[in-house]
Each structure stands twice: as C-alpha cells, then as structure tokens.
Amino acid sequence: MALTREQKYRPYADWSEAELEKIKENAARSPWHTNFHIEPPYGLLNDPNGFSFFKGKWQLFYQYFPFGAAHGLKSWVQTESTDLVHFEETGTVLTPDSPLDSHGMYSGSAMQFGDKLFIFYTGNVRDENWLRQTYQNGVLLDSKGNWEKVPKALIAQPDDVTAHFRDPQIFYYEGEYYALIGAQNKNKKGLIKLYKADNRDYKAWHFAADLDFANDGTAYMMECPNLVFVDKQPVLLYCPQGLDKTISDYRNIYPNMYKIAQSFEPETGKLKEPSAIQNLDYGFEAYATQGFNAPDGRALTVSWLGLPDIAYPTDKFDYQGVLSLVKELKIKDGKLYQYPVEAIVSLRKDEGKTFDNLPSTNNVYELELIFAAQEQTEIILFADQKGKGFSIMVDSKQGEITIDRSQAGEQYATEYGQTRSCSVDPGQISANIFIDKSVFEIFINKGEKVFSGRVFPNKDQTGILIKNGDVSGKYYELDYGRKTN
Numbered sequence: 001m002a003l004t005r006e007q008k009y010r011p012y013a014d015w016s017e018a019e020l021e022k023i024k025e026n027a028a029r030s031p032w033h034t035n036f037h038i039e040p041p042y043g044l045l046n047d048p049n050g051f052s053f054f055k056g057k058w059q060l061f062y063q064y065f066p067f068g069a070a071h072g073l074k075s076w077v078q079t080e081s082t083d084l085v086h087f088e089e090t091g092t093v094l095t096p097d098s099p100l101d102s103h104g105m106y107s108g109s110a111m112q113f114g115d116k117l118f119i120f121y122t123g124n125v126r127d128e129n130w131l132r133q134t135y136q137n138g139v140l141l142d143s144k145g146n147w148e149k150v151p152k153a154l155i156a157q158p159d160d161v162t163a164h165f166r167d168p169q170i171f172y173y174e175g176e177y178y179a180l181i182g183a184q185n186k187n188k189k190g191l192i193k194l195y196k197a198d199n200r201d202y203k204a205w206h207f208a209a210d211l212d213f214a215n216d217g218t219a220y221m222m223e224c225p226n227l228v229f230v231d232k233q234p235v236l237l238y239c240p241q242g243l244d245k246t247i248s249d250y251r252n253i254y255p256n257m258y259k260i261a262q263s264f265e266p267e268t269g270k271l272k273e274p275s276a277i278q279n280l281d282y283g284f285e286a287y288a289t290q291g292f293n294a295p296d297g298r299a300l301t302v303s304w305l306g307l308p309d310i311a312y313p314t315d316k317f318d319y320q321g322v323l324s325l326v327k328e329l330k331i332k333d334g335k336l337y338q339y340p341v342e343a344i345v346s347l348r349k350d351e352g353k354t355f356d357n358l359p360s361t362n363n364v365y366e367l368e369l370i371f372a373a374q375e376q377t378e379i380i381l382f383a384d385q386k387g388k389g390f391s392i393m394v395d396s397k398q399g400e401i402t403i404d405r406s407q408a409g410e411q412y413a414t415e416y417g418q419t420r421s422c423s424v425d426p427g428q429i430s431a432n433i434f435i436d437k438s439v440f441e442i443f444i445n446k447g448e449k450v451f452s453g454r455v456f457p458n459k460d461q462t463g464i465l466i467k468n469g470d471v472s473g474k475y476y477e478l479d480y481g482r483k484t485n
Contacts, residue, residue, distance in 0.1 A: 008065075008072030009103055009126075012095060015067055023068060023318045030317040032438035032456050035364045036347055036480035037305075038062060038079060038087050038323040044069050045321030047167075047224065047288040048302045049076055050110035053295055054117040055143040058084055060302065061094070061119075062323060063107060069315035071308070074104035076121070078145070083343040084300070084326045086480065092145040100125065100135045100153055107167045107224060107288065108136075111177070111202075117141040118202045120179065122166035123153070132163040136181065138202065155195060155205050161185055167224045168195075171292065176200065178266060180211065182222040182238070190219035190240055194269040209269025211236075213259055216277070218244035223254075227264070228291040228299040230331045234264040234271055235299065237280065237289050248277050251417050253307050256280045256287050260336060278336065282422040283442070284405070284413070284453035286324065299329040301338065305439060305452055313410040313456040314438075324452055325434065325441055339447035340434070352474035358464040359385075362477070363457065367433040367464075369473035371396050373426070377469025381435060382408045382457040387465055390440065390455050392433075394469070399426040401444060401451075409457040422449045434478075 027042035039045065043066040050061035058081040065072040076094040079087040096105045101123030108121030119139040126132055134157055138150035157165050164184035171178055177197035185191055192211040198204040211225070219240030226237040236259045243255050250257075258280050261271035280289060281303070291301035303324040306312070312320050327338040348366065355369060363382065371377050371394040383389035390408040394401050405411075406418035424444060434441045442451040464475070 003068055003070045003072065007067070008070050010067075010073070012066070012073070012075075020067070023066075027317050027319045030314055030319065031459065032314055034322055034436045034439055036085075036478060037325070037436050037439055040064060040077075040319055040321065042319045043067060044071065044319065045304070045323070046071070046306060046308075047107040047304050048290045048323050049107050049121070050078075050117075050119050051290045051292050051300070051302060052110040052112065052117065054110070054112050057082060059110060059117065060087060060323075061110075063105070064093070068318045069312070069320035072104075074106060074124075076105055076119075083346065084341045085343045085346060090145055092141070092147070094119070094139055094147060096123075098123070098149055100137050100149075102126070106134075109169045109179075109290070109292070111170050111172070113202050115142070118170075120154070120168040120170050120202075122168065133157065134163055134165045136168045150203060154203060155181070158193070158207065161193075162188070164221050169224075169226045169290070171227055173229070173264065173266060176266070177202070178208070179205065180225040180227055182225050184221045188220050189217055190222035190242070191215065192222050192225045192238065194266070196266070208266065212268065212270040213261070214274045216244070216247050218242065218247055224288045224290065226289065226291045228293055228301075228329065230299045230329050230336075233331055234261045235259070235329060235331075235336065236261065236271060236274070237291055237301070239287060239289075248279060250279055251420065252284065253309060253413075253416060254287060256289055256303065258336060260331065260334070275334075280338075281450050281452050282420050283403070283440075283451035284416075284420060286450075286452045291329070300326055300341070301329060302326050303452070305454060310413050312454065313412055322439055322454075327447070330447070335448060337447035338450050339432075339443055347478040347480060348476040349479045350477065352476045355471065355473040355475050357466055358475065360462045361464060363435055363437050363462055364478050365435050366476040366478055367431070367435075367473060368476070369431045369433065369471055371429045371431065372470035372472075373397075373428045375470045377471050378467040379471060380463075380465040380467055381433070381440070382455055382461040383463035383465040384458065384460045385463075387467065389457070389461050389463070389465070392431075392442070394429055394431070394471075396429050397426055399424045401429070401449070403442070403451055405453070405455050408455045409461055412456075420451060422451070424449060436478075
C-alpha cells in the first residue's frame with residue numbers, strides 16, 4: 001500500500017500497535033528475507049550510518065522508517081559487532097524528536113570522543129509550505145545506549161548552497177578532525193564542503209574549503225562523500241547524482257563512484273593528482289557507501305544494496321533494503337580492491353564441496369571459483385529446472401564479465417537494464433560469490449572488480465547450473481545463526 005505524505009511523516013507515537021502488528025505480519029510472509037546481511041524485519045532500511053569503533057565493538061547504524069516500504073520519517077537503528085560479520089541490533093533507536101530534525105534524521109557518521117560516541121547527522125526540517133531546511137546536528141551516545149542530542153545545530157546551511165546540504169562524514173587526519181558534507185550550489189551543481197573542528201572540539205566547526213578533487217561539474221548533487229586513507233593514500237567515495245554519462249558510463253539510476261589521489265592538503269581542501277572517476281561497484285545496487293579508518297588503520301566500507309527512487313518486489317511485504325558485507329579497501333598497482341573482512345570465512349559450515357551442478361540449494365552459500373583462461377564460461381545461479389536464473393558469463397579470453405538477472409525471479413527497475421558488465425585483464429579469472437536468499441555479492445580477482453545487487457527468485461529457483469565452459473572451485477554452505485525461510 002502506497003503511503004501518503006501525511007502517513008510518511010506521521011509521528012511514531014501516533015501509529016497504533018494494531019497497525020504495526022499488521023505490518024510485521026505482512027513482512028514475515030516474504031520468502032526473500034536474508035540470512036547473513038543486515039536487513040530490517042519490517043519497514044525500510046536505506047543508508048548505512050555511524051560506522052565506527054566504540055568501547056571495544058564495531059558500531060553500524062542504518063537509516064530506518066518502520067511503517068512500510070517508504071522513505072518517510074527516518075530514525076537510526078544501532079547494531080554492534082565483534083568481528084564485522086555478525087551484527088546484532090542493540091535496541092537503541094535514535095529518533096527525530098527535536099525542532100532540528102522534525103522531518104527525519106538523515107545520514108551521517110560517528111567517532112569516539114572521550115567516553116562517548118559522537119554522532120554527526122543531518123536534520124531534515126520542513127516548513128508549512130514543505131520547503132526544506134537542513135541542519136548538521138550531534139548526538140552523544142554512552143556505552144549503555146543512553147543518548148542525548150546536542151541542543152544546537154553544529155553547522156548551519158551556508159548561503160552559497162541550496163537545502164541539499166547533508167551527510168556529514170567526520171574523519172581524523174594528522175591530529176585534527178575534519179568533516180565532508182555533500183552539497184548543491186545555487187547553480188544546481190554538486191560540490192563537497194570541507195569543515196574543520198576548532199581545537200579538536202566536536203561542537204565547534206568552521207568552513208575550511210570546497211573540496212578540490214577535479215570535479216567535472218556535471219552532477220547536480222554530491223551525496224554521501226567519504227574520505228578514507230589506504231596506506232596513507234586518500235580515496236574519495238561519493239555519489240554524484242546526475243553525473244553525465246560521457247564522464248562515466250554507469251547504468252544505475254544514481255552512481256556510486258570513487259577517486260584515488262596521491263595526497264591531501266587540508267588547508268586548501270585539495271586532493272592532489274586525483275585519478276579519473278571510477279565506478280565503485282558494477283552491479284545493479286550499491287549506494288551511499290560509508291567508509292572509515294579503523295583504529296588499526298584499515299579502511300573499511302559498507303554500502304546500501306538499494307537505490308533511491310526504485311520500487312522493489314519486497315515493497316508489497318512492507319519492507320525494503322539491505323546492507324552489504326563489510327569490506328576492506330586495498331590499493332594494488334594503482335587499482336582499488338574491495339574484499340570482505342577476513343572473518344567472513346567464519347560463516348562457512350564445512351570445508352566445502354567440489355563445485356558442480358546442484359539441483360537444489362538453500363540459496364545461502366559462497367562459491368570460490370576459478371575460470372580457466374581462454375574460455376567462455378556461463379553459470380546459472382538461482383536456477384530452475386529449465387535452466388532459467390541468474391546468469392554469470394565469464395569470457396577469460398577477452399577479459400569480460402557479464403551478469404544477467406532477466407530470467408531470475410520477479411523483475412523490477414527494468415528501465416535501467418537487466419545486464420551489467422566489466423572488464424579485467426584476459427587470462428585466468430577468480431570469483432568469490434556470496435548468495436543470501438535475495439542478495440548477490442561477486443568479487444572478481446579478490447576484489448579487483450565487484451558486482452552487487454538483488455535478485456528475487458521464484459520458489460523453484462534454488463539450483464546451480466554450469467551451462468558451458470571450464471570452471472572449478474568449491475561450494476560452501478553458510479550459516480549466520482539466523483533462521484532462514
């Protein structure tokens with residue numbers, strides 16, 4: 001059921017227990033709930049937020065609307081982990097309850113200050129004419145889950161930008177605290193603003209510079225900017241909405257991109273010698289990627305496997321959205337690699353079976369495959385008895401990988417195409433493939449290229465089929481400890 005604007009922004013307390021119970025019961029009927037990904041039991045999840053380390057645990061929040069598959073009055077839900085693989089909700093939910101976030105707690109980041117976790121987020125406010133005003137706000141969270149909001153906005157909307165000013169991303173660099181904020185200027189062009197904390201005080205921020213990263217000037221908004229450092233080399237992650245396709249030939253409604261620079265000058269906001277813009281993920285869904293540098297220096301990221309302004313098959317069950325696996329970034333020979341953290345192997349139930357045709361699986365598994373050189377190979381996952389399903393075609397002679405979901409389950413977003421491709425060097429090609437009920441994450445050559453997205457298979461689409469070519473490897477059943485449908 002589509003919600004009206006009034007329903008989307010109805011105060012949480014005004015929803016009755018009976019209304020919420022009906023939503024929960026409908027969501028429970030879905031055959032597509034995941035097993036080892038962060039996903040809401042009901043309602044809508046979108047951006048990952050507040051990815052950080054606090055009091056000995058990894059913290060990861062997600063933006064949330066509880067009352068159906070709609071982008072409405074957003075809150076934040078807290079999850080924690082000891083291994084970056086198994087995340088559990090803590091019961092802490094940060095809600096929009098002040099004049100500075102009356103129409104939703106939008107995206108942001110987090111970092112420990114003293115004995116508290118400081119959460120930096122955008123407050124969305126609408127007036128009686130539905131005109132938006134945004135504020136960059138703070139929350140302090142203690143180790144027991146108690147939270148209090150900083151009573152005043154920390155960064156007000158500058159005069160040179162529109163109300164599209166959001167997603168503060170705090171980071172630490174050479175002894176100082178900085179924040180990036182995505183923005184749109186008065187000419188409706190996207191940019192990224194850099195702020196610095198005075199005297200390392202999270203309550204006192206001043207504008208430092210507009211980030212200089214060889215912005216091509218074609219995007220109308222920069223969402224979710226992040227700056228992380230991989231062996232001291234800066235990597236800018238961002239979502240340039242409206243990016244001209246002559247700049248990068250992406251196919252999703254909105255792209256998630258990155259640039260690798262040689263160094264960072266915080267005084268001028270300059271990323272020196274930035275690379276050409278690159279696609280972070282070649283699949284159908286990966287957006288709002290959030291990254292941070294862990295206490296041990298690793299650059300870690302997580303993405304929303306979903307996109308704004310797209311309807312999903314789960315909508316009819318009153319829920320939507322899932323987060324990706326946590327990945328570590330590395331740079332090898334000038335290329336950015338993304339691969340799940342080492343603890344991902346803890347999901348494996350056994351030593352693995354030789355990869356072969358399987359007429360039926362539980363659609364919760366990992367494949368660790370080698371595609372022979374000079375071959376054209378096609379495998380079908382989520383396969384039915386007629387061989388229809390999710391196709392992965394690997395041409396190791398030409399160095400081309402193509403995925404096709406046009407025969408896999410319920411179709412959606414077809415106006416953006418049902419195939420995706422990327423290129424790698426010809427020769428033997430490896431792939432680690434994680435399948436989780438309605439999610440796929442494919443890591444080519446241990447993360448040189450990545451395909452992520454959703455597939456909503458029919459009831460009989462549970463098999464694996466080697467259609468042609470030379471492929472070998474292992475099949476691992478995975479177990480998170482969560483009940484599967």
